[in-house]
Amino acid sequence: MARRYTAQETLDYLLHSSENEESREPDDTSDAEEDCTEADPHFEITEEQNSDEDSEEESPEEDPNFLSKNGEILWSLSPSPQTPxxxxxxxxxxxxxxxxxxxxxxxxxxxxxxxxxxxxSIQNILVRMTNLEGRRVFRDQWSDIDWMTMEAFIGLLILAxxxxxxxxxxxxxxxGxxxxxxxxxxxxxxxxxxxxSVVRFDDKSTRAARRETDKLAxxxxxxxxxxxRLPMMYNPDMNVTVDECLIGFRGRCPFKQYMPSKPAKYGLKIWAACDAKxxxxxxxxxxxxKPPGTQHERNLGKRVVxxxxxxxxxxxxxxxxxxTSYGLGTELLQRKVRMIGTVRKNKPExxxxxxxxxxxxxxxxxxAFTETHTIVSYCPKKRKNVILMSTAHKDAAISEREDRKPTMILDYNSTKGGVDNLDKIFRFSDQLTLAEIQRKRQKEDHSHPSLLAEANGNATEAQSDMALILSEIKANGSRLEGITNRLEGIAGSVSSLQNLFTALTERIEGIETRLTEAEGRISSAEDSAAVSEGQLANLLTKVEQLQSKVDDLENRGRRKNLRIVGLPEGAEGSGPLASFLHSEMVDLPADSLTLDIERAHRSPSFAPSNxxxxxxxxxxxxLRFTEKExxxxxxxxxxRSFGFT
Structure with missing residues (x-):
């Protein structure tokens, strides 16, 4: 009875492999390299019923060709022969x-x-729309801004x-x-x-109509x-990554997305094509x-790529x-672009x-192979496999690593992180970008003359050429007299232009001189203002000290004052109030000093009419504080002797 081979043995035989793959347990230690077999948020896999591990089933002889699920694509176990x-x-x-x-x-x-x-063009949009919104909100209190003000505003945002x-x-x-x-x-x-509060990027009065068909209006x-502008500044290397990125944002937005696999979780979803390097x-x-009033879009991923x-x-x-899909790979090949990516297991191809x-x-x-596509099914562990499709690989190359990963998977792992690194580029400035641009510039020092000097030189050269042409024309005779007169007029115009350029040059030099003087005066004024600020601070300090001294003197001067309440009007008679108080003062101790009153008066000075x-x-x-005490x-x-407390 003929021996029946398993699918793996048949594959090894077709690929002229002399060794059979031995079953090995997955290594407990995790690989340092990022693996495409990690959980992907786009994977939607329906678990199949697993057979008992101990049961062994005999499989029928395998055909060297595989038919896709939809029956439209015939896959072969052998790659198509490649001619150099x-x-x-x-x-x-x-x-x-x-x-x-x-x-x-x-x-x-x-x-x-x-x-x-x-x-x-972008500067004009920012300035024009911001001024329009400012006039609408603040009306007459708004003063139109220019690009310099907007540039300062953007610079402060970047600096923050x-x-x-x-x-x-x-x-x-x-x-302060x-x-x-x-x-x-x-x-x-x-x-x-x-x-x-008023910076805007469009006309708010027409936004509602545009927003009915465009949420990004x-x-x-x-x-x-x-x-x-992006493709105009940089050409990507051979490998380009297409993926989604999330710009963190939790404000009000009709197309805000929730992506739990992203660090920000909430934000604006952007499809991006980035250089993988x-x-x-x-x-x-x-x-x-989904656009308003439309059905769910089919083949969205294909259209985006x-x-x-x-x-x-x-x-x-x-x-x-x-x-990734078979149709996307075919369409890209027609555009002279190759593709590599993971594939969902429910794809009909x-x-x-x-x-x-x-x-x-x-x-x-x-x-499995077709003339244009290659797919590989790799098992990183038992009862788990990952499938990749490529139009850039034409063979069944497998690495010599311990996990025997196919070369297709290693290439995918090395180029899939282009968009994922984009968030890091947002957070940290890439200082090498400008240096790289400057290194590519020509090392020669091109001296660019000023426009006025260049125009002056051209005018001089044109005048000499006209004089030469004029002499040649005069030699031809009187028939060219009319042309000679016209050329003389042109020469005169050129001379007038040269004089005009000379006058403009002198005027510009005078303006530069006045600007230099104005800058010097402004600098001197700023220095004087700085000195004045220091002197003003010292004077303010001295004023505060003197104020505290005056307050102290006033408080000390009021220590010897005493207010007497309830003394009837006219009790002092016609004599001085101080003498009356001295004679009618309350009983004092026998050993007390003689009272000396500097002055005494009633307050206010006018007696009440009632x-x-x-x-x-x-x-x-x-006279002394002790006397008051x-x-x-x-x-x-x-x-207290009268019973008062």
Missing amino acids: GRARAEEIIRKTPGPTRYACSRAEDIKSTFELYFPR GVFKSHDEATRSLWH EMGRAIFRANMPLKDFERLS PIRELWEKWVE SSYSYNMQVYTG LELIRDLEGHIVTCDNFF LPSALVTKKNRTCFSSLF TNSAPRSVLVRF IVLKAALKKA
Whole structure:
């Protein structure tokens, strides 16, 4: 009776393998390299019923070809023979990877590099729409801003991010002692808060109509213009990653997404195509959900990939199982782009033999091929397998590592993190980008003359040429007299232009001289103001000291004063009030000093017109403080003798 071979033995035989794969248990220690077999949020796998491990079933002889689930694709166990020759069209990159010539020729410093991504068209949108909203909100109290003010506003926002002031109160940044001086120097806090409340990117009066068909209407125009700039500055390397990223945001937004696998969990979902090596974002799309009034979109992943890489040729796109499909790979090959990515097991283009996990040993791989596609089913552990599809691999290459991972999986693991690293690029400034651009610039020092000097030189050269042509024309005779007159007029015009350029040059030099003088005066005024501020602070300190001394002297002067309440009006008679008080003073101790009264008077100075009114108080000033104390003690003693407490 003929021996029946298992599917694995049949595969080894077809691939001319002399050794059979032995069943091995998975290693307990985790691999340091990130594995594509980790849980993916897009995987939707229905668990199949597992057969008993102890049972062994005999499988029938396997056909060398596999038919897909939908019966439309025939997969082969053997790769198509590859004939050596010229590289295929999808393997040739037309654009040199790295910064483009456009970026290298214009990026000279940080400001010029920033303006490459925020050109005049975007600047005009920001300034125009912000002024429009400011006039609508503040009416006559609003003064139109220009790009310099908006640039200062954006710079302060970036600087707040550099200082990691996300959770810091805005007023604390402008605080005189605890804040930062650069914020106060650029813009007052009131202007910053006012500008923050009205900064806009579109016309709010027409937003409602546009929002009915576009949820991104408030920023659509500016977003599209900014995304158009991304491919102009940088050409990606061979490997490009397409994936989703989440910009953390918990405010009000109709297309805010919840993604528990992301660190931010809540935010705006963006489809991005990034260079797998540098994580530079080549193209981006904001996911706004299902358009209003439409059904659920089919083949969303395919549409996103084709739109994000529409201008690329010769690259390899790495994507996860949300995007990967047989149809996507075919469409990309027509555009001269290859693909590699994980595949969901419910895809109809897969053969059932590669999806099943029965009788599969650990670290075993099962390949299937068509003329354009290659798929591999790899088992990292028992009863678990992961499936990848590629149009960039044409063989069944397996690494020499202990886990015997296919080369296809290793290539996927090394290129799948381009978009995942994009969040790190957002948080940390990449200082090497500008240096890389500057290294690519030409080392020659090109001297660019000024426009006026260049125009002056051209005018001089043109005048000499005209004089030469004029002499040649005169030699030809009187028939060319009319042409000669016209050329003389041109020469005169050129001479007038030269004189005009000379006058403009002198005028500009005079303006530069006055600007230099004005800068010197402003600098002197600022220095004088700084000195005046120091002197003013010293004077304020001295005023405070003198004020405290005056208060102390006033308090000491009032220690000898005594107020007498209830003395009837006119009791003192016609004589001085001080003499009356001296004679009628309460009984004093025999050994007490003689009382010396400096002055005594009633307050207020005018007597009340009504005789039934309470008598005015009497203010007495003694010569010594001890005399006032003796009088107070004697009065208190006499009051107690009458029963008062």
